[in-house]
Amino acid sequence: MSFINYSSREINCKIVYYGPGLCGKTTNLQYVYAKTAPEAKGKMISLATETERTLFFDFLPLSLGEIRGFKTRFHLYTVPGQVFYDASRKLILKGVDGVVFVGDSQIERMEANLESVENLRVNLAEQGYDLNKIPYVVQYNKRDLANIATVEELHRLINPRGVPEYQAVAPTGVGVFDTLKAVAKLVLTELKRGA
């Protein structure tokens, strides 16, 4: 849920990275953090287990610049991908303005991708959101690995709605900023539409 502050002339929005366990949600945020100028970012917070699996969420505040004198700030969150953290995933989706679904391109993760998209749809609905209407982009991550599905297959399975989709290799940054820019733009366009 966006927060427009006339007093500090700021627009704040929340973007959530969703997807199955080990698909690269945290890696997306880490790359954005590493490549963003210090003045445009805040501290990145990771609430993770001892084995560096996301336990609750990662959080990264970003400034994107000004629109008509209003500073635009985006709060990026990831959810914990592991199936049994569903209660936590629901909480992170509260007040979301836009969603990135990070899919794992490996063929053996196709079922996990599908399960996660369905889980996203159900959890959004519980918060009163419709996956078919919310600003939403899809990323096909891990394109550098062997044994990956084709983009056409991934599109058919994960992205039947045909939202903007990007191929990515998150550790090296391929597709990471394209994905972020696309969802940020959709969020702002949606806010404008609702104004």
Add this chain to the structure above:
Amino acid sequence: MNPGLVMYEEEFRQISGICDRLTRDANAKVVFLVDKNGQLIAASGQAQNLDTTSLASLTAGNVAAMGGLAKLIGEKEFPNQFHEGERESLHMSIVGGRVVLVVIFDAKSSLGLVRLRVKKAGEELGRVFDHLAQKQAMPGAQSPFAEITDDDIDNLFSG
């Protein structure tokens, strides 16, 4: 989709005034007010040395997690929480179902005093947020986005 929160100058002044007074009356080090979704609304006291953005996000995460726990045991929510540290302690309370009032204090204050002052400030803040919600719901309520063009949005990403 739910409408976002909009903060106007007048209400921001009132909210800041209430937080400043609470800081003094409760002998607190810092008082801050956070939207349940993790957006910082106002901060008062010795907040300049704190990473208030992170504080806001973690506060919201904590309140959300405790809210989830409350529901599991059949409670609506836990409206007040207290975390005691060796030197500094933290009191959180949910105001008007929508925002979280956080007070950080040390041995110069006490939990009893903080609770007492938070109750009064919470009621005052609740009234401001009710008013804000009414103002936002009025037809013709302005949004900065009403004047923003697609080109403005494109320009943000052209750099």
